[in-house]
Amino acid sequence: MILENGGGLSGSLRAENGYVWRCVTDTVMGGVSTGRIARTVIENRSALRMTGDVSLRNNGGFVQMVLDLAENGSALNASRFQGVSLVIRGNGAPDNIHLRSPDMDRVWQSWRYSFKAPQDWTELRISFAEFQPHRTELPVTPSRLARIGLVAIGKEMRADLALSRLELIEVL
Secondary structure (H helix, E strand, O other): OEEEOOOOOOOOOEOOOOOEOEEEEHHHHOOOOEEEEEEEEEOOEEEEEEEEEEOOHHHOOEEEEEEEOOOOOOOEOOOOOOEEEEEEEEOOOEEEEEEEOOOOOOOOOEEEEEEEOOOOOEEEEEEHHHOEEEOOOOOOOHHHEOEEEEEEEOOOEEEEEEEEEEEEEOOO
16 A cells, blocks of 8 residues: 655645645744655655754754545554555654554654664665554554654754655565
8 A cells, every 4th residue: 555656746745545745843832943845856766855954942853744644533444554664765864754543642642663764765664563652651553543754853953854655564
C-alpha cells in the first residue's frame, strides 16, 4: 500500500490515499521554527522534500511533514502490516518518523523511531515493534493508526529530508 508515490510535479501534495501532506512547525505552540514541503526531482526521482530551520527558541523545536491515514479522528487498521518502508535522503541530521493514534489526546504523544538519512537515496524498513512510545502509556497499535509524520526535532538544525516512497509493508 503506497501512501506517497511522488505523483508528478504538478505541485500537488496529495498522496495516493487521497489525503494531503502538510507541513507543521512548532509555531502552533509559540515556537519560531520554519519549514516547507514541496514536490521536486532529485537525481531523477520524484520526491516530497521538507526543508526548514529548527529553533529551540520560545520552547520550540520541530518541523514536520505529516499525512493523515484516515478521516477526521478515525483510524486506519494496519494490523495486517508489519511495518513501514521509506525511500529517503537527507543531510545526515537526526530525524524521526512518528505514528499517532486517535486514542492519543495530547499533541506531543506519538510512537517514534529515530534515524539519520544519508545524502544518498536509502530504503529504511522499520518494524512497528521498533517504534517507541513517547509520552504515552499506549502500546504501539497498528490497528489504530491515524497519522504518520517525518520530523526534524529536538535540536537546532537545518532540516532537509526528501521522501521518494512510503508504504506499509507486510513482510520485513
